[in-house]
Amino acid sequence: MPTLPKKKVGLISCSGEEFPEGTLARMATLRVLENLRRNETVTLCLPLFLAGNDKERAFARFYPTIAIDGCDKRCAARATEKYSATPTASIVIPEFLAAKNLKPPRSRRRLDTDGEIAADALAQEISARVDDILGKRQEADGRDTTAQESESIVASCSCGSGVPVIRLNITGKSVELVALPLLFQQWRAENKAVEELFDAVKIYNAIPAAQEDEYRAAILNAYADYTS
Ligand code: SF4
Known part of the structure; x- marks a missing residue:
């Protein structure tokens, strides 16, 4: 019987350089990938998506994804939908900040105090969406009770996407x-x-x-x- 790979969630952050919210999207995504949910998430590169990279598109076609966009142009969500599949979840930062009554960072080069607060809150929001998607529950003592899926892959696509x-x-x-x-x-x-x-x-x-x-x-x- 084929062995399925462990399911992970792909995070696709917009690559906006023009707005502080684009920086916020990338910084919060990084916090999730490197700290908060490092074993449950992978990043998918939006520029590679647009360049027609098979690896990125194949992954997003088969695994759940979260698009994190810096403005209502929703470049990450729209590119994912167009080239692969509708994202499982989509976060548009101005809407998120307004709902949480948070201020955006003022600089697009680095996060100020408001930006740090917003990045932490956004990273928590992304992590919560990851948990929802994976059906994950943390017990009161913090133990992960998710049913364990196999880590092993019998064979992966030669494009390197991890698709079996x-x-x-x-x-x-x-x-x-x-x-x-x-x-x-x-x-x-x-x-x-x-x-x-x-x-x-x-x-x-x-x-x-x-x-x-x-x-x-x-x-x-x-x-x-x-x-x-
Ligand atoms: S969603 Fe907005 S901030 Fe992000 S890349 Fe597109 S235009 Fe730029």
Whole structure:
């Protein structure tokens, strides 16, 4: 049976250099990544997203994401939605500051006292969203009670995104099929029609038109093994 990777949340901060709120977005995101939820989060680079980086897009297609934007142009949220998938959660900093009655930093180069307070509050908000997404609960003594998912990955996509793959032998060649373990798991958990599985596989993998029959047979055989 394929082993799924540990689920993490991807944080996508806007790269705004023009506004102090852009700096605030990056600083708060960094606090979550490095301190508050370092084992539960990864960062996804917005410029790489826009440049068409497969690794960033593949991750965001399969794992939950939080977009953190410095203004209502929502560059991070819109880019994620356009190139990959709708973010699971979205934070727009002016709205967040207004809701919390906090002041924005005055400088875009470094955080002043108001900026530090806002960055701490924003980092806590991002962490709370991460916990919600992962279904995590902290007991009163602080112990993490989240059900432990496997850390191991049987095979990861060669693009380095961490998206699991299965390799099948098709027409005499070893072929890497992205996300097949996740699709198998979803199909079995939701008892979905097996006839639709191949269509889902084609969304994430380029299947040569001339070899569709061989690919379909190999994939459905592998699914039968998985569910037996
Ligand atoms: S969301 Fe606003 S601050 Fe962030 S990159 Fe876009 S325009 Fe700049």
